[in-house]
Amino acid sequence: MESTAFNTHKRSADEVIRRALSSVREHLGMEIAYLSEIEGNTSIFRAVDAPGLEDLVKPGDRRSLDDVYCRHIVEGRLPSLIADTADIPLAASMPITAQVPIGSHVSVPIRRDDGSVYGMFCCLSPTPNPSLNARDLAIMEMFADLCADQVNGAIEVEKTRATKTALIQSILDTRAFAVVYQPIYHLGSARPSGFEALCRFKGEPYRSPDIWFAEAEDVGLGIDLELAVIDAALNGFASLPDDVYLSVNASPATATSGRLAEVFAGHPIDRIVLEITEHSAVEDPRALMSELQTWRDLGLILAIDDAGAGYSGLQQIVHLAPDILKLDMSLTSGIDMDAAKRSLAAAMVHFATEQNSIIVAEGIETEAELNTLRKIGVHRGQGWFLGKPAPLDITLCEVLKVARPKQA
Ligand code: C2E
Ligand code: MG
Ligand code: MG
Numbered sequence: 001m002e003s004t005a006f007n008t009h010k011r012s013a014d015e016v017i018r019r020a021l022s023s024v025r026e027h028l029g030m031e032i033a034y035l036s037e038i039e040g041n042t043s044i045f046r047a048v049d050a051p052g053l054e055d056l057v058k059p060g061d062r063r064s065l066d067d068v069y070c071r072h073i074v075e076g077r078l079p080s081l082i083a084d085t086a087d088i089p090l091a092a093s094m095p096i097t098a099q100v101p102i103g104s105h106v107s108v109p110i111r112r113d114d115g116s117v118y119g120m121f122c123c124l125s126p127t128p129n130p131s132l133n134a135r136d137l138a139i140m141e142m143f144a145d146l147c148a149d150q151v152n153g154a155i156e157v158e159k160t161r162a163t164k165t166a167l168i169q170s171i172l173d174t175r176a177f178a179v180v181y182q183p184i185y186h187l188g189s190a191r192p193s194g195f196e197a198l199c200r201f202k203g204e205p206y207r208s209p210d211i212w213f214a215e216a217e218d219v220g221l222g223i224d225l226e227l228a229v230i231d232a233a234l235n236g237f238a239s240l241p242d243d244v245y246l247s248v249n250a251s252p253a254t255a256t257s258g259r260l261a262e263v264f265a266g267h268p269i270d271r272i273v274l275e276i277t278e279h280s281a282v283e284d285p286r287a288l289m290s291e292l293q294t295w296r297d298l299g300l301i302l303a304i305d306d307a308g309a310g311y312s313g314l315q316q317i318v319h320l321a322p323d324i325l326k327l328d329m330s331l332t333s334g335i336d337m338d339a340a341k342r343s344l345a346a347a348m349v350h351f352a353t354e355q356n357s358i359i360v361a362e363g364i365e366t367e368a369e370l371n372t373l374r375k376i377g378v379h380r381g382q383g384w385f386l387g388k389p390a391p392l393d394i395t396l397c398e399v400l401k402v403a404r405p406k407q408a
Helices: 005-026 070-074 090-095 095-099 136-173 209-218 220-241 259-264 287-297 313-320 337-355 367-376 393-406
Strands: 030-041 042-049 062-064 102-109 117-125 177-186 190-203 245-250 274-276 301-307 324-327 358-361
Touching: 005 030, 005 042, 005 117, 005 136, 030 313, 042 117, 042 337, 070 090, 070 102, 090 095, 102 136, 117 136, 136 209, 136 220, 177 220, 177 393, 190 209, 190 220, 190 393, 209 220, 220 259, 220 393, 245 301, 259 287, 274 287, 274 324, 287 301, 287 313, 324 337, 337 358, 337 367
Parallel strands: 190 245, 245 274, 274 301, 301 324, 324 358
Antiparallel strands: 030 042, 030 117, 042 062, 102 117, 177 190
16 A cells, blocks of 8 residues: 555645646646656656647657657757747648647746756647747746746655665565564563564664654555564564463554465464554554454454554544553653543543453553552553563563562
């Protein structure tokens, strides 16, 4: 699925160009306006404004440069403004002039930032138009400049997109990421009930995993990347005791991709917690619910991540009826010193208990936060105070250290 910033940019550039074409065409009183791109010896119509003449000319049409005016205009053999093609011998002699027909023609090149010609911004009419003058040409040039800005912006965006795509693809190809595991404790015990798998990317400079995932989503590789990480994360089962679960993160898009089976195959589904992380509104809540239900019927444990923040709103929580609600760190942080956070967390505990789900508090950094959460009745927690995310072998050693005093 393509989200994204790139498409939004393209849509707005297309809209500016579309409006420029129709404004200039109406101003000049001509029938056809278009923006073309020159590729090799071909002129390709990228945007067209020609009400009623859509059969004659439409986006995607191609013409050989040998047949059209473009190259002659760029190289100075034809003027940019032709009020009557019959007055210009070269124009009059070209077959296209009679074919279309072209009676009047105004066309200026669109240049890339490096000065090279991208294509043409052009208006034409089947009839001569003796009123066309230098001021009309100046207006045409103004609109062409406006379109050139859009075209150059789009070229830049496309370059960035290509670079990002190549980077994410190479991360996927070489699996240039590591999975770290953070223990999640039942707050009444010293033994972790599960571990959350979190991704670390090897690229420099360091960027947090959510930024990498957002970039992957921007270039249409978000689902592939999330699945690759889940695939790697679930290998952790091999080192874990049978009663410990593994929590993996997925966006709603990944959850509804129909591809979870690719990465869940061969693993104990009833020990997998799928944390749904929403960074934007869910596109198709029904599809999400039905896909998740299929997996829940097989034992999958469902968690809503970052509850109390962003898009993980109450409505979503009520609809999905998750097994676990993960209390966002913004609520945990400083909860011992904030009565409002305490009452909100208490309300969430009450709500979760009524719904037969449990609360996992994220980001517990201090003993005071931990004690407050315990008092409120929060069921489970994770955070640096309890254990930092680390490679699984290190995490398991840390966990043993934590567990030892209580077991003695
Ligand atoms: P999240 O899933 O809500 O993960 C919790 C984040 O809080 C993690 O950040 C974790 O390292 C951090 N954290 C845990 N305890 C503490 C604490 O006591 N204090 C502080 N300050 N932070 C703590 P991380 O690993 O940087 O991940 C950030 C977000 O990136 C995650 O939020 C999740 O949305 C996304 N993410 C990380 N790994 C994956 C992954 O494998 N797949 C997907 N789809 N998203 C991931
Ligand atoms: Mg999470
Ligand atoms: Mg979270």
